[in-house]
Amino acid sequence: MILDSKIPEGALGDKWTKHKFNVKLVNPANKRKYEVIVVGTGLAGASAAASLAELGYNVKAFCFHDSPRRAHSIAAQGGINAAKNYQNDGDSVYRLFYDTVKGGDYRAREANVFRLAEVSVKIIDQCVAQGVPFAREYGGLLANRSFGGAQVSRTFYARGQTGQQLLLGAYSALSRQVASGKVKMYPRTEMLDVIKVDGKARGIVTRNLITGAIESHSGHAVLLCTGGYGNVFFLSTNAMGSNATAAWRAHKKGALFANPCYTQIHPTCIPVSGDHQSKLTLMSESLRNDGRVWVPKTNALAEKVRKKELKPSEIAEKDRDYYLERKYPSFGNLVPRDVASRNAKEACDDGHGVNETGEAVFLDFRDAINRDGEDAIRAKYGNLFDMYAQITGDNPYQQPMMIYPAVHYTMGGLWVDYNLMTNVEGLYALGEANFSDHGANRLGASALMQGLADGYFVIPYTIGNYLAGLGLDKIPTDHPEFKKAEQEVKDRISKLLSIKGEKNVDFFHKALGKIMWNYCGMARNAEGLKKGKQMIAELRAEFWQNVRVVGKNEELNMSLEKANRVADFLELGELMIDDALAREESCGGHFREEHQTPEGEALRDDENFAFVAAWEYTGDNQPENLHKEELIFDNVKLTQRSYK
Amino acid sequence: MNLTLKIWRQKDANDKGGMQTYQVSDISKDMSFLEMLDVLNDQLEMKGEEGVHFDHDCREGICGSCSMFINGRPHGPKKAVTACQLHMRSFTDGETITIEPWRARAFPVVRDLVVDRGAFDRIIAAGGYVSVNTGGVPDANEIPIPKDIADEAFDAATCIACGACVAACKNASAMLFVGAKISQLALLPQGSVERKTRAEKMIAQMDAEGFGACTNTAACSAECPKEIPQSVIARMNREYFSAKASSKNV
Numbered sequence: 001m002i003l004d005s006k007i008p009e010g011a012l013g014d015k016w017t018k019h020k021f022n023v024k025l026v027n028p029a030n031k032r033k034y035e036v037i038v039v040g041t042g043l044a045g046a047s048a049a050a051s052l053a054e055l056g057y058n059v060k061a062f063c064f065h066d067s068p069r070r071a072h073s074i075a076a077q078g079g080i081n082a083a084k085n086y087q088n089d090g091d092s093v094y095r096l097f098y099d100t101v102k103g104g105d106y107r108a109r110e111a112n113v114f115r116l117a118e119v120s121v122k123i124i125d126q127c128v129a130q131g132v133p134f135a136r137e138y139g140g141l142l143a144n145r146s147f148g149g150a151q152v153s154r155t156f157y158a159r160g161q162t163g164q165q166l167l168l169g170a171y172s173a174l175s176r177q178v179a180s181g182k183v184k185m186y187p188r189t190e191m192l193d194v195i196k197v198d199g200k201a202r203g204i205v206t207r208n209l210i211t212g213a214i215e216s217h218s219g220h221a222v223l224l225c226t227g228g229y230g231n232v233f234f235l236s237t238n239a240m241g242s243n244a245t246a247a248w249r250a251h252k253k254g255a256l257f258a259n260p261c262y263t264q265i266h267p268t269c270i271p272v273s274g275d276h277q278s279k280l281t282l283m284s285e286s287l288r289n290d291g292r293v294w295v296p297k298t299n300a301l302a303e304k305v306r307k308k309e310l311k312p313s314e315i316a317e318k319d320r321d322y323y324l325e326r327k328y329p330s331f332g333n334l335v336p337r338d339v340a341s342r343n344a345k346e347a348c349d350d351g352h353g354v355n356e357t358g359e360a361v362f363l364d365f366r367d368a369i370n371r372d373g374e375d376a377i378r379a380k381y382g383n384l385f386d387m388y389a390q391i392t393g394d395n396p397y398q399q400p401m402m403i404y405p406a407v408h409y410t411m412g413g414l415w416v417d418y419n420l421m422t423n424v425e426g427l428y429a430l431g432e433a434n435f436s437d438h439g440a441n442r443l444g445a446s447a448l449m450q451g452l453a454d455g456y457f458v459i460p461y462t463i464g465n466y467l468a469g470l471g472l473d474k475i476p477t478d479h480p481e482f483k484k485a486e487q488e489v490k491d492r493i494s495k496l497l498s499i500k501g502e503k504n505v506d507f508f509h510k511a512l513g514k515i516m517w518n519y520c521g522m523a524r525n526a527e528g529l530k531k532g533k534q535m536i537a538e539l540r541a542e543f544w545q546n547v548r549v550v551g552k553n554e555e556l557n558m559s560l561e562k563a564n565r566v567a568d569f570l571e572l573g574e575l576m577i578d579d580a581l582a583r584e585e586s587c588g589g590h591f592r593e594e595h596q597t598p599e600g601e602a603l604r605d606d607e608n609f610a611f612v613a614a615w616e617y618t619g620d621n622q623p624e625n626l627h628k629e630e631l632i633f634d635n636v637k638l639t640q641r642s643y644k
Numbered sequence: 645m646n647l648t649l650k651i652w653r654q655k656d657a658n659d660k661g662g663m664q665t666y667q668v669s670d671i672s673k674d675m676s677f678l679e680m681l682d683v684l685n686d687q688l689e690m691k692g693e694e695g696v697h698f699d700h701d702c703r704e705g706i707c708g709s710c711s712m713f714i715n716g717r718p719h720g721p722k723k724a725v726t727a728c729q730l731h732m733r734s735f736t737d738g739e740t741i742t743i744e745p746w747r748a749r750a751f752p753v754v755r756d757l758v759v760d761r762g763a764f765d766r767i768i769a770a771g772g773y774v775s776v777n778t779g780g781v782p783d784a785n786e787i788p789i790p791k792d793i794a795d796e797a798f799d800a801a802t803c804i805a806c807g808a809c810v811a812a813c814k815n816a817s818a819m820l821f822v823g824a825k826i827s828q829l830a831l832l833p834q835g836s837v838e839r840k841t842r843a844e845k846m847i848a849q850m851d852a853e854g855f856g857a858c859t860n861t862a863a864c865s866a867e868c869p870k871e872i873p874q875s876v877i878a879r880m881n882r883e884y885f886s887a888k889a890s891s892k893n894v
Contacts, residue, residue, distance in 0.1 A: 047778075051777075065701065066758075066760070067764065068807065069765075070701055072707070074706050075704050084785075086785060123785045126778060128787060128834070131773075131774045131828065134794075134799045140791065141785050161706065161802060163706075172768065173778070175768045176771045176773045176775060179746075179769040179770065185765075210754060239701040239703070240703060274674060274675075276672055276674075276679050276682070277667055278676070278703065279703045281703075302674075349719050382805045388702070388725075390725055391676075455776045457778070457779075466782065504689040506682070554658070557694070559689065559694065577744075
């Protein structure tokens with residue numbers, strides 16, 4: 001198989017403009033004869049569904065939530081990047097492109113990233129026109145702030161609720177199309193398979209989550225906008241329902257899965273408090289603008305803090321190690337996420353951890369409060385401080401916050417070409433569900449940017465090129481391929497319900513999460529990965545013999561929903577480990593202990609690993625085939641990332 | 645902590661439903677309320693019974709999924725938090741906790757604590773947007789908005805559509821929800837073009853869904869996890885009267 005990324009010819013800055021001119025157009029009278037299926041209604045899905053409907057296509061949109069407005073994009077806090085250079089501080093499309101490629105540790109496609117930076121400016125215009133209430137200055141113009149991994153202020157924000165406001169903007173555009181009849185919305189409906197006819201994606205199988213009805217839907221193209229797979233770790237900042245099922249089923253139908261080992265561990269989350277924990281809560285990275293990260297200099301002092309014999313505020317300045325400021329004087333507390341996370345782990349591994357479990361560091365606002373006053377800090381971060389107080393019972397205005405890294409985002413995803421199409425014709429992946437723009441590490445405030453770029457400004461152009469060549473024929477849902485796919489889904493559900501084992505679904509999910517965190521988490525090595533792989537294989541075998549799924553199919557059954565998702569995580573987890581094993585280098589969020597510089601920084605191997613690892617499914621319990629897409633850097637010089 | 649739970653169980657929309665009593669033990673004060681329910685559901689599943697169904701997703705208080713009456717109050721006893729952000733340290737050992745779904749004709753029960761809030765989506769679809777297509781919009785900074793106006797619009801825009809306002813109201817009125825969206829868009833220049841038709845259409849849809857009229861008791865704002873103020877209802881009424889006074893749809 002040859003992976004053709006379909007990157008247009010020409011200079012970096014001209015590629016997208018030329019491509020938009022070269023793609024085929026669908027005439028307005030024909031657009032209304034096409035049906036596009038959009039799965040997922042977060043930023044990518046809602047923006048795509050609305051924009052395609054505005055163009056005249058008929059859209060069927062699906063989400064498993066009770067309303068499209070509840071997708072997990074809503075929880076993004078900090079902001080959205082755009083190369084507006086409103087602050088006159090030297091930003092440009094090229095700088096955003098450069099920062100993103102560098103931040104991704106040189107494992108992303110230049111052309112995709114440049115396009116992302118290029119359309120970023122239009123996203124802000126679009127959102128403002130929709131009535132998204134971004135933060136403003138007293139003069140009435142938009143405010144910006146800086147964010148990890150950047151030295152310019154290019155992040156637009158709406159207090160700590162940027163994702164919510166952007167999603168509600170996209171949801172309002174979607175709702176307008178629902179009212180116009182161009183989008184048919186299917187809430188509480190989960191996609192359980194992709195249907196291929198003659199090698200092309202032509203429909204999906206869904207389960208109505210209220211009635212259990214298994215149905216199929218036919219369309220001319222299928223867009224998966226279903227988010228990332230961070231919940232493979234059980235504990236993550238993802239929502240409880242976030243899952244990889246749509247992407248994984250597509251993978252099993254032939255779509256390649258790219259760079260599955262690239263997971264982002266976010267440095268500023270509230271530490272785990274006990275075994276009951278169901279999810280982790282992120283504290284926006286924007287806190288690192290004013291908060292200073294530190295641990296006690298000595299293990300003895302840290303021990304006293306852990307035993308609550310000493311309050312952190314009682315520790316003298318000379319006994320504190322502001323390790324990020326010490327090691328990275330030019331970026332300080334604003335180093336990219338992977339660097340911040342790894343350093344927190346290192347501090348705790350060395351015995352400097354500050355909570356009962358020894359897995360937490362301080363994020364301290366004392367100096368910022370002394371400098372700007374408590375009111376100024378409250379105005380900036382009030383809702384985050386309140387949330388922290390609510391969850392932990394501690395007051396962060398008086399004592400430093402305690403934070404620890406947690407799984408947050410997955411850079412890997414379905415392999416797509418420049419048009420966002422997977423290697424399966426007619427099957428697209430947008431937003432976090434694809435792999436394309438963030439390389440091995442995503443910069444803060446870039447997920448919202450990518451989701452909306454894909455949905456508002458990329459897919460409306462690229463999908464026409466495919467549809468124009470496809471023809472208008474519709475495939476009826478009584479076609480044998482549809483019936484076959486429906487039957488497979490029904491069989492699998494019957495199998496899950498028939499096992500009636502001894503352990504419930506959460507047991508397996510938690511066990512999988514522990515394996516992934518311990519052996520394929522912030523730091524990985526060959527021995528651990530091999531052990532983890534073996535453990536997952538055993539756990540998966542046990543799952544299919546001993547899982548207990550209560551209730552029946554023909555009802556709202558959350559136990560069955562979870563079982564379907566966890567069964568897929570149990571396969572995906574193993575592929576993540578295979579990918580982590582195959583990538584004999586460290587880059588971005590993927591840190592192999594065998595490959596580090598003498599100072600403990602990630603050591604890339606550009607000669608042998610400057611490629612996208614795209615995995616092909618070959619059958620149940622069979623090793624997957626690795627395909628490589630070489631990454632070519634014509635514009636950015638590959639260097640050891642330095643934030644010193 | 646050991647607790648007694650009285651929970652509304654209802655198999656589906658057609659079932660009559662009723663309260664059931666359960667015991668949970670060894671609950672940590674650091675657990676969230678929903679994690680406590682996870683413990684109960686683990687117990688039930690290990691006994692071969694189906695767990696209590698409740699909507700939940702982000703567990704960070706922002707998606708608006710969770711929706712339950714706890715001891716007679718939407719989202720429980722604490723001010724300005726959703727059920728998912730409520731922690732067990734707000735309860736005492738040995739306490740009996742009553743848990744019920746939202747009760748409103750416009751929010752029919754789907755199962756146990758899960759209700760159908762599709763009415764909210766239909767109200768937004770009636771006009772809760774600015775009619776702009778993707779592309780072809782002015783540069784973001786060509787629309788300056790005074791900071792105080794932007795902040796007020798933001799306060800209204802923080803609504804998470806959980807439905808606590810409806811559940812708290814004796815009349816099951818949705819005016820806080822509708823007023824929040826109407827206010828956000830009426831305050832901003834982008835939304836002012838369509839302000840009249842928006843107010844008319846959204847309110848007509850609100851009435852068609854079977855939500856009641858405002859009681860003026862302000863229970864909605866008091867229970868709103870995002871503390872949406874009463875002023876959005878006043879603004880909605882003003883928008884509505886102003887629209888009706890010059891409406892083409894008399």
